[in-house]
Amino acid sequence: MSVLPVPSFLDDIKEKGARKAVSDLVDDVTTRVTAGLGVRDIREVLRGDPPSRRPNPRLTPHADAFWMHMRPSYYHASVTGIYPTLRLGWLATYFFAVEIITGMFLMVFYTPSPMVAYENMLNILSNVPFGQVMRDIHRLGAEAMVLVVFLHMLRTFITGSYKRPRQFTWVTGVILLLVTLLMSFFGYLLPWDQLAFWAVTIGTSMVEAAPPEIVGSTMNLLLRGAPDIGANGLLRAYLLHVFVLPIIGLIFFGVHYYKVVLHGHSLPPGEEEIGTDTAKRVPLDRRTYFMPDVLTNEILWIAAVSFILTVLVIWFYHAPLESHADPQVTPLHATSPWYFLWLQGMLKLGDKIFFGLVIPGLLFLFLLVYPYIDVGKSRRYANRRMGLSLSMLAVAGFVIMSWIGSPEYGVETSGDQEIVQQLAPMEGIGPVRAISFDQYVPGTYATTAMADPAAAAALTAQYEQEGRNMEFFTISAVPEDAPELLAVMREFQSLIKNHGEDLPNGWGALNILDWQDGLKRVQIYIEWDQPVVDEDGNIVRDDAGNVIVETDENGNPVRVNSGKVVYVNEASNYFTSGQ
Amino acid sequence: MRMETKILIGITGFFAILLLVGWVALNETGRMSEFTSQYEARSTERGATIFESNCASCHGLQGQGSGRAPALNNPRLFDGARLTEVGWTGTLFDYVANAVAAGRPNSGAYWPQAMPTWGEEFGGPLRPDQVQDVTRFVLNWETAALDEANPPTVVQDFIFPGIRGEGDLQIMASGTPVGTNVQAILAALPPGDAARGETLYTANELGCSSCHLSGAVAPDTVGSFSRAQDRIATVPALQGYTVDQYLVESIVQPNAYLVPNEGNRIFSTNGISIMQQDYSARIDLQDLADLVAFLKTEG
Incomplete structure (x- = not known):
C-alpha cells in the first residue's frame, strides 16, 4: 500500500473492483469533509431517518468540525417552532450572509469616488449581467435586515429573554442593532445620487451639533472628511460600510451567538417556573437534534x-436610483432613510443638541443597560404589564416620530411649488411626463378652459386685449383624441382648487411645443393673485375670512406666476415602464 | 411539519430559484439595452434643460445661432464637414463634449465672447455627466439638420480661420489660396487696404503679431518698409527687387531670402526660416495685398 492516494486507489480497484473502489473513495472524502458523516449518513439525515450506526455519527461534527461546533447538537423542542423565536435571529443572520455575497459582487463594479460612483451604478444597471438583480437584492436585503433586527429585539423584549442570565446577550444585540443601522446608513451614500447625498447629509448633520463646538466640528470632519460630504466623505462611508462595520458586526455577532448557545434559547415564558432558567436542562424526550430536524x-x-x-x-x-448627487440642488422634501425618520422627527421638535443628540444618546444607553435595571424575576407576560406597555409605547412613539419626520408634517412649501412637484417631480415621473407621447399635442391648454373651445377662444381674446405674449397665451381646447392630456389637466385643475388658499384666483396652463426629433417641451404655468402675508408668512384674511390680496396703484390685484419646464423624450418610455 | 413536506418544499424552492435566475438571464440583454436607451433619452431631456438655461442665450433656443455664437443645428456639424475643417479625428460626440467641457479659448477673436469652459474639470460648473447630457441634446438635432427636404434655419454659420466665414474678417474670402509664385502674384496684386491688413496682422487666425509685434521673436514689423529698401540696396541677392516683391516673397516663400541671425536672435536654422511656412495656403490675393499695404505703412 502506498501513502499516495492514487496508487492506493489503483490497488483498491484491483482488490474491490472499480465501482466499489470509487464509492469507498467518495465516502471517505465525504467523511473527512464533514468530519464524521459518510454518504449514507448524509442521505439518512436528509431523509429524516434515524441513524443506522452507533455511536451516532451526527454528533461528531458538533465536536470535531469548526463550523458545526458553533451549532448545538440538539435544541429544546419548545424553541424550534415559529414561536417563540419567530426565526428573527436566524433571518438576521441569513440577510447578513446575503448582504456579504451580493455586496462582494457589487464591490467588483464599484469605485468609491464622486467622479465615477454614479457612473458605476449606471454601468451595473446597463452593462453588468445580473447587475440589477444583485443591486436590488442587496438593497432590499439591507432594508429587510434593519427591520428584522429591530423586530428581533422587540421579540426578545416581549418574551423577557433579556433577563438573567442573558443580559449580556442583549447588550451585544443592541450593539448589533446599531451596527446594522450604521451599515445600512453608510451604504445609502454609495450610489452617489440625490437620494443618497441628501439622506446622508441630513443623517450626519446632528454630529456637527455635538457640544462643545470643537467636538462637533472635529467629529464632523472625521466623519465627512471635510466640512461637507465630498470625495473624502464617500470614501469614509465606503470603508465603514465594507470594512470597519462588518468587522465590528462579526465580532459582536460571534459573542452574541456564543452567548445564545451557551445559555440556550430561552423557553416560552409559561414553560418554566418563575425565576428558573431550564433552557439548558433538556429532558431526553424534549430534544430536537440539529441533524436532521433543524438542519433540514x-x-x-x-x-x-x-x-x-x-x-x-x-x-x-427595484432599488431606487435618482439623478446624480448635486450639492447645489436640494430636492424638495428630502428625508433621511426610513429607519432614521424618527430622528429627523425629533429634530423638528426643537433644539438640535437636545433632541438630536441627548435624547437618542440616552435612549441608546437606556436600551444597553435595561436588562440590568429590570431585575424582576418573572418572564411571564402577566407579571410584566409595565415593561410590555413601555415597549408598545416605544413602538408607537417610533411610528409617530417617524411620521413627524416625514415631509407630511410641518413642512411648508408654497402652493405653486407643491403643485409643480405633484405634476412633474424633481425625481421620478409624475403625471405630466407619463402622458403617451402622441398625446402631447402642441398648444397652450388652460385649467380655465379645459376641452371647451368657446372658453378657450374667450380667454385668448382676453389675453390679447391685455397685451400678453400671444405665442404662449393663445389658449386651445384640449383635443378629443388626447384623453391622457385631459386627465392631467383635470388633476392640475383640482390641485389648484385644493391650494385655493395660497393661490387666490389661481389658474394654470400647460404649454406644449415640438422641440426636437422625439423631444417635446412642456411648460407648467401657474398664475394667481398675490396674497397679503404678515411678518410670520401667514396669509392675512378680512373679517369675512376671505384672503386679502396685494393691489397695485390702480386697485387691481397683483398677479404673480411661476412654473417649470420639463422636456419629454419619446424614448424615455415614461408611459410604459412605470419607473 | 413532516420530513417529506419539508423536502418537497425545499427542493421545489431551489428549483424555482434556478428557473427564475434563468429567466432573468434570458431577459438580461434586452433589459440592459433598454436601460441604456432610456438613460440616454432622459439624458437628452436633462441636456435640454441645461441648454435652455446656459447655452440658449448665445446659441439660440432652437440652436439656430446668433451674432454671439454659431448655430448648432447646422448640417455642416453633422455631415462631417466641420470635423474635417477643424481637423478633429475623433467622434462628433467627443468633439461636441470637448467643446462644451473645455470651451474654445480662441473663439473670442471672432465672436464677442469666447466659448466658456463648462466642464468642472476645467473650472466650469458642469459635471462630466451633465456635459454628456448637453452633448446628447445638441446631437439630437441631427435628424432636423440633415433633413434636406425641410432644411433648418441656420442663422449663424461656423467661422474658422482661413476658411470662408460670416464674421468680420472673412479670411481667404475668394477661396483661392495665393500660392508661392511671386511673379504671378505681383502681376495680379490688387490695391491693398492697410486698415484691413492691420486687422489681419493682429488677428489670432493668422497669428503674425504674436511673433512680430515689438520684434518678440521675429523681426519687428515697425520699420519694415525702410528695412526692405536698405536690404534691396545693400544685399546683392536682392538686387532689382521692389519693396512689394520683397514683402510678398517674405510671406509666401519665407526661405527665399533669410535675414541674418543677430547674436542670440535666431531667425533661421539650416536654411529654414522660423517664419510659418504655410501662409501661401492660408490667405488669398486680397489678404496678401492688404497685409503688404499695412506693412508699408509701418515706415
Missing part, C-alpha cells in the same frame, strides 16, 4: 426566503 428546517427556510427575495426583486422591487 434551515435548508427549507433558505430555499423559501431566497425564493421570495428573488420574486420580489424580479417583479416588485
Whole structure:
C-alpha cells in the first residue's frame, strides 16, 4: 500500500473492483469533509431517518468540525417552532450572509469616488449581467435586515429573554442593532445620487451639533472628511460600510451567538417556573437534534426566503436610483432613510443638541443597560404589564416620530411649488411626463378652459386685449383624441382648487411645443393673485375670512406666476415602464 | 411539519430559484439595452434643460445661432464637414463634449465672447455627466439638420480661420489660396487696404503679431518698409527687387531670402526660416495685398 492516494486507489480497484473502489473513495472524502458523516449518513439525515450506526455519527461534527461546533447538537423542542423565536435571529443572520455575497459582487463594479460612483451604478444597471438583480437584492436585503433586527429585539423584549442570565446577550444585540443601522446608513451614500447625498447629509448633520463646538466640528470632519460630504466623505462611508462595520458586526455577532448557545434559547415564558432558567436542562424526550430536524428546517427556510427575495426583486422591487448627487440642488422634501425618520422627527421638535443628540444618546444607553435595571424575576407576560406597555409605547412613539419626520408634517412649501412637484417631480415621473407621447399635442391648454373651445377662444381674446405674449397665451381646447392630456389637466385643475388658499384666483396652463426629433417641451404655468402675508408668512384674511390680496396703484390685484419646464423624450418610455 | 413536506418544499424552492435566475438571464440583454436607451433619452431631456438655461442665450433656443455664437443645428456639424475643417479625428460626440467641457479659448477673436469652459474639470460648473447630457441634446438635432427636404434655419454659420466665414474678417474670402509664385502674384496684386491688413496682422487666425509685434521673436514689423529698401540696396541677392516683391516673397516663400541671425536672435536654422511656412495656403490675393499695404505703412 502506498501513502499516495492514487496508487492506493489503483490497488483498491484491483482488490474491490472499480465501482466499489470509487464509492469507498467518495465516502471517505465525504467523511473527512464533514468530519464524521459518510454518504449514507448524509442521505439518512436528509431523509429524516434515524441513524443506522452507533455511536451516532451526527454528533461528531458538533465536536470535531469548526463550523458545526458553533451549532448545538440538539435544541429544546419548545424553541424550534415559529414561536417563540419567530426565526428573527436566524433571518438576521441569513440577510447578513446575503448582504456579504451580493455586496462582494457589487464591490467588483464599484469605485468609491464622486467622479465615477454614479457612473458605476449606471454601468451595473446597463452593462453588468445580473447587475440589477444583485443591486436590488442587496438593497432590499439591507432594508429587510434593519427591520428584522429591530423586530428581533422587540421579540426578545416581549418574551423577557433579556433577563438573567442573558443580559449580556442583549447588550451585544443592541450593539448589533446599531451596527446594522450604521451599515445600512453608510451604504445609502454609495450610489452617489440625490437620494443618497441628501439622506446622508441630513443623517450626519446632528454630529456637527455635538457640544462643545470643537467636538462637533472635529467629529464632523472625521466623519465627512471635510466640512461637507465630498470625495473624502464617500470614501469614509465606503470603508465603514465594507470594512470597519462588518468587522465590528462579526465580532459582536460571534459573542452574541456564543452567548445564545451557551445559555440556550430561552423557553416560552409559561414553560418554566418563575425565576428558573431550564433552557439548558433538556429532558431526553424534549430534544430536537440539529441533524436532521433543524438542519433540514434551515435548508427549507433558505430555499423559501431566497425564493421570495428573488420574486420580489424580479417583479416588485427595484432599488431606487435618482439623478446624480448635486450639492447645489436640494430636492424638495428630502428625508433621511426610513429607519432614521424618527430622528429627523425629533429634530423638528426643537433644539438640535437636545433632541438630536441627548435624547437618542440616552435612549441608546437606556436600551444597553435595561436588562440590568429590570431585575424582576418573572418572564411571564402577566407579571410584566409595565415593561410590555413601555415597549408598545416605544413602538408607537417610533411610528409617530417617524411620521413627524416625514415631509407630511410641518413642512411648508408654497402652493405653486407643491403643485409643480405633484405634476412633474424633481425625481421620478409624475403625471405630466407619463402622458403617451402622441398625446402631447402642441398648444397652450388652460385649467380655465379645459376641452371647451368657446372658453378657450374667450380667454385668448382676453389675453390679447391685455397685451400678453400671444405665442404662449393663445389658449386651445384640449383635443378629443388626447384623453391622457385631459386627465392631467383635470388633476392640475383640482390641485389648484385644493391650494385655493395660497393661490387666490389661481389658474394654470400647460404649454406644449415640438422641440426636437422625439423631444417635446412642456411648460407648467401657474398664475394667481398675490396674497397679503404678515411678518410670520401667514396669509392675512378680512373679517369675512376671505384672503386679502396685494393691489397695485390702480386697485387691481397683483398677479404673480411661476412654473417649470420639463422636456419629454419619446424614448424615455415614461408611459410604459412605470419607473 | 413532516420530513417529506419539508423536502418537497425545499427542493421545489431551489428549483424555482434556478428557473427564475434563468429567466432573468434570458431577459438580461434586452433589459440592459433598454436601460441604456432610456438613460440616454432622459439624458437628452436633462441636456435640454441645461441648454435652455446656459447655452440658449448665445446659441439660440432652437440652436439656430446668433451674432454671439454659431448655430448648432447646422448640417455642416453633422455631415462631417466641420470635423474635417477643424481637423478633429475623433467622434462628433467627443468633439461636441470637448467643446462644451473645455470651451474654445480662441473663439473670442471672432465672436464677442469666447466659448466658456463648462466642464468642472476645467473650472466650469458642469459635471462630466451633465456635459454628456448637453452633448446628447445638441446631437439630437441631427435628424432636423440633415433633413434636406425641410432644411433648418441656420442663422449663424461656423467661422474658422482661413476658411470662408460670416464674421468680420472673412479670411481667404475668394477661396483661392495665393500660392508661392511671386511673379504671378505681383502681376495680379490688387490695391491693398492697410486698415484691413492691420486687422489681419493682429488677428489670432493668422497669428503674425504674436511673433512680430515689438520684434518678440521675429523681426519687428515697425520699420519694415525702410528695412526692405536698405536690404534691396545693400544685399546683392536682392538686387532689382521692389519693396512689394520683397514683402510678398517674405510671406509666401519665407526661405527665399533669410535675414541674418543677430547674436542670440535666431531667425533661421539650416536654411529654414522660423517664419510659418504655410501662409501661401492660408490667405488669398486680397489678404496678401492688404497685409503688404499695412506693412508699408509701418515706415
